[in-house]
Amino acid sequence: MDIVREVKELITKPVESAGYMVDEVLYEKESGTNFLRVIIDKSGVVDVDDCVTVSNIVNPLLDEKDFIDESYILDVCSKEKGCE
Numbered sequence: 088m089d090i091v092r093e094v095k096e097l098i099t100k101p102v103e104s105a106g107y108m109v110d111e112v113l114y115e116k117e118s119g120t121n122f123l124r125v126i127i128d129k130s131g132v133v134d135v136d137d138c139v140t141v142s143n144i145v146n147p148l149l150d151e152k153d154f155i156d157e158s159y160i161l162d163v164c165s166k167e168k169g170c171e
Contacts, residue, residue, distance in 0.1 A: 090114045098145050110166045121159035126166055133165035
């Protein structure tokens with residue numbers, strides 16, 4: 088199973104229908120913690136509220152499919168500012 092590919096396929100249409108673009112999806116481990124990073128973009132500046140909006144779209148979709156066995160942190164961030 089390719090987590091990145093499956094997540095991107097699952098979330099792209101709902102995120103795009105809300106006016107955002109999924110620029111990149113990353114699944115990586117940092118200091119022993121798994122991060123699922125969804126990097127978004129839109130026309131104009133992406134702010135914290137946009138990241139929260141997209142997180143609120145993505146989170147229920149991931150919970151419903153529940154195909155990631157490991158625990159992880161969902162991190163939605165902008166292309167301009169990157170993920171922290």
